[in-house]
Amino acid sequence: MASLDTLFEAAKAVQTKAYAPYSRFKVGAAIMTPDGKVFSGCNVENAAYPVGSCAEGGAISAMVAGGESRIAAIVVMGEGDALVTPCGGCRQRIREFAAPDTPIHVAGPEGIRKSFTLDELLPFSFGPHNLGTR
Numbered sequence: 001m002a003s004l005d006t007l008f009e010a011a012k013a014v015q016t017k018a019y020a021p022y023s024r025f026k027v028g029a030a031i032m033t034p035d036g037k038v039f040s041g042c043n044v045e046n047a048a049y050p051v052g053s054c055a056e057g058g059a060i061s062a063m064v065a066g067g068e069s070r071i072a073a074i075v076v077m078g079e080g081d082a083l084v085t086p087c088g089g090c091r092q093r094i095r096e097f098a099a100p101d102t103p104i105h106v107a108g109p110e111g112i113r114k115s116f117t118l119d120e121l122l123p124f125s126f127g128p129h130n131l132g133t134r
Ligand SMILES: O=c1ccn([C@H]2C[C@H](O)[C@@H](CO)O2)c(=O)[nH]1
Pocket: 020, 023, 025, 026, 027, 042, 043, 044, 045, 052, 053, 054, 055, 056, 076, 084, 085, 086, 087, 090
């Protein structure tokens, strides 16, 4: 699937930009919107550790700043052999802009390792519907 390849390459490219001098664990994330636009983000750490931010959050900020508000698919690229799935906070961040069946692809440098739906990673989620929005 060409668009998934594009998304994978975007995540891989932005991962190299990560600012992770403390964990030395670089992460890249790339979002595709329903009309095929791609937005990416990397983790940005801070000497005050809790202030650091995740790659997924950066990609979401770029998407919103770009005037978009729907995630059709997301690729997350981490380091090492283990699956790097979005942290709990980022699952909720993704939830805000995605549908239950939106694919979350977890990748390594060699390619996509496993694909989940948002609902698999964040079942019974709290979301905009709880507040009467969307
Ligand atoms: O899905 C993930 C998991 C971790 N990190 C970042 C946060 C921190 O900078 C580093 C180590 O946890 O990786 C992400 O950006 N996304």
